[in-house]
Structure formats: C-alpha cells, structure tokens
Amino acid sequence: MGFEITWRKDVFSDAPQAGSAENYGTLGINFRARKAANEEEWAAAMAALSCEVPAQRSAEAPAEKA
Amino acid sequence: MNDVLREEPALDVGTLRQAIQEEYDEVASHPQKGFHFHTGRPLARMLEYLDEELEGIPESSIESFAGTGNPFSLGELRPGERVVDVGCGAGIDSLVAAKKVTPDGRVIGVDMTPSMLEKARRAAEGAGLKSVEFREGYAEALPVDDGWADVVISNGVLNLMPDKDAALEEMSRVLKPRGRLQIGDILVQKAVPESAKRKIDLWTG
Numbered sequence: 001m002g003f004e005i006t007w008r009k010d011v012f013s014d015a016p017q018a019g020s021a022e023n024y025g026t027l028g029i030n031f032r033a034r035k036a037a038n039e040e041e042w043a044a045a046m047a048a049l050s051c052e053v054p055a056q057r058s059a060e061a062p063a064e065k066a
Numbered sequence: 067m068n069d070v071l072r073e074e075p076a077l078d079v080g081t082l083r084q085a086i087q088e089e090y091d092e093v094a095s096h097p098q099k100g101f102h103f104h105t106g107r108p109l110a111r112m113l114e115y116l117d118e119e120l121e122g123i124p125e126s127s128i129e130s131f132a133g134t135g136n137p138f139s140l141g142e143l144r145p146g147e148r149v150v151d152v153g154c155g156a157g158i159d160s161l162v163a164a165k166k167v168t169p170d171g172r173v174i175g176v177d178m179t180p181s182m183l184e185k186a187r188r189a190a191e192g193a194g195l196k197s198v199e200f201r202e203g204y205a206e207a208l209p210v211d212d213g214w215a216d217v218v219i220s221n222g223v224l225n226l227m228p229d230k231d232a233a234l235e236e237m238s239r240v241l242k243p244r245g246r247l248q249i250g251d252i253l254v255q256k257a258v259p260e261s262a263k264r265k266i267d268l269w270t271g
Contacts, residue, residue, distance in 0.1 A: 007135065007136075009112075011135075012103060014104075015103050015104050016100030019103070020102075020268050021103075023256070024255065025254060026253070026254050026255075027253050027254075028134035028135050028222075029250070030136055030248075031249050032140040032141060032247060032249070034246045035238055035241040035242070035247070036243065036244075037244050
C-alpha cells in the first residue's frame with residue numbers, strides 16, 4: 001500500500017571500477033510502502049490499482065536511423 | 067551462429083548466490099579495493115546519511131557499506147519499534163536503526179555472507195548496542211517470525227535477488243499489519259534484455 005519512490009540519484013558515476021550501470025541508466029532510489037491493515041483494505045487497494053508502464057526500447061535494440 | 071546457440075543458459079540461483087557472496091566477501095575483507103559501486107563513508111555522505119546517524123558506528127562497519135539509498139530518509143524509526151534489516155552486510159543500517167529504537171526496540175539484521183555477519187557482530191559489540199542481533203539467512207526465507215516487525219529496511223539488496231516476488235513476500239510476512247517498508251535500491255531506466263538477465267556478471271557488476 002502507498003508505494004512511493006521519494007528519491008533518485010546517479011550513485012554509480014565515478015565508481016572505482018567500470019560496471020554495467022551506465023548501460024542501463026541505473027539510479028539509486030528510495031522507496032516506501034506499508035502493509036495493509038487487513039484483508040479488506042488490501043482487496044480495496046487491489047481493486048483500485050491502476051498501473052501504466054510506458055513502452056521502453058531495449059538497451060540491446062539498435063538505435064533508429066534519422 | 068543461430069540464436070539458440072548464442073542464448074545464455076538459464077540462471078542458476080546457487081551459482082548466482084555464490085558469485086554475489088564472493089563479491090561481498092571482498093567488500094567485507096578488502097573494502098578499499100575499489101568496486102563498480104562506491105563504498106564506505108563517502109558513499110554514506112552521497113546517500114545523505116546524517117553525521118549524527120553515523121556517530122558511534124565503528125569504522126569497520128562503515129568501510130564495508132555498499133548501499134544504494136537511504137532507508138532512514140523514508141520515515142523515522144521510533145524508540146521501542148522492531149526492525150528487520152534485509153541484507154544487512156557489515157551492519158551499518160542495523161546499527162543506525164538500533165540507535166534509533168533503543169532502549170526497548172529490537173533490530174534483526176539478516177545476511178547470507180558470513181564475513182559480513184562477523185563484521186556486523188563485532189561492530190555491534192564495539193558500539194555497545196545490545197538491541198541488535200545478526201542472523202544468517204536469505205531474503206527469500208527470512209529467519210524471523212511472522213508479524214514480528216514494525217519496519218523492514220533494506221539497502222541495495224533487492225536488485226540482487228533472482229526471485230524478487232519471494233523476497234517481497236517475506237518482507238510482508240514478517241511485517242505487522244500497517245508495518246512499513248523503507249527500501250533503498252536501484253532503478254534501471256532502460257529495459258534489461260532477458261538474455262542479459264541470465265548473465266551472472268551483470269548481476270554482480
């Protein structure tokens with residue numbers, strides 16, 4: 001319940017070793033949520049759930065030509 | 067070469083856990099070595115930990131810190147509360163939490179890497195914090211009773227779990243009704259291809 005990302009930041013830049021973080025635009029985040037008080041609250045939250053995820057291009061996919 | 071021959075083998079959870087354990091054993095044993103992530107006190111500053119939160123925490127714990135966020139920025143831990151720290155590493159977040167919930171609260175730190183747990187236990191002893199204990203275990207099977215915790219914290223760990231649903235279900239199981247989840251982790255802005263998800267090197271680096 002109450003899922004919320006409160007903070008995001010590039011926390012991998014300039015790390016001592018190169019990694020894969022840059023390839024995927026990896027960010028550090030803070031998020032919070034809470035457990036439902038009871039089954040009724042959980043069921044009501046599920047019934048009201050709406051989640052839209054924008055389509056993203058795979059990191060392996062070739063860039064479109066101009 | 068056709069796609070079938072190029073395809074990475076299915077991810078073996080045991081092999082992945084071993085690779086992650088080896089990586090974090092290095093963070094415990096040789097924290098100055100330099101990794102593909104930042105570590106230690108400079109990282110804690112980057113993640114906006116307060117000086118007062120780190121006051122009294124032994125340097126041996128701070129030097130092996132490898133979080134990606136700051137669970138304490140998400141809400142206050144109150145005296146008397148019970149906290150579970152999933153993937154506690156060398157114990158920095160467990161110790162910060164213990165300072166906040168003392169004297170009547172309790173903290174259980176769980177980690178799968180023995181060298182990290184050893185550092186965490188020594189640090190707790192060094193800090194004189196008796197309200198914290200460390201247990202060996204996996205995030206997908208937390209060694210904590212149902213409904214024990216007011217708050218579950220974790221920092222830079224969930225992304226290392228091959229079965230994130232199982233880890234989140236465990237966090238929910240150990241929380242009381244209305245219990246809070248305060249997590250630092252990572253977010254990728256570009257989709258990771260399925261083939262890449264089967265590469266152990268990508269999980270650890």
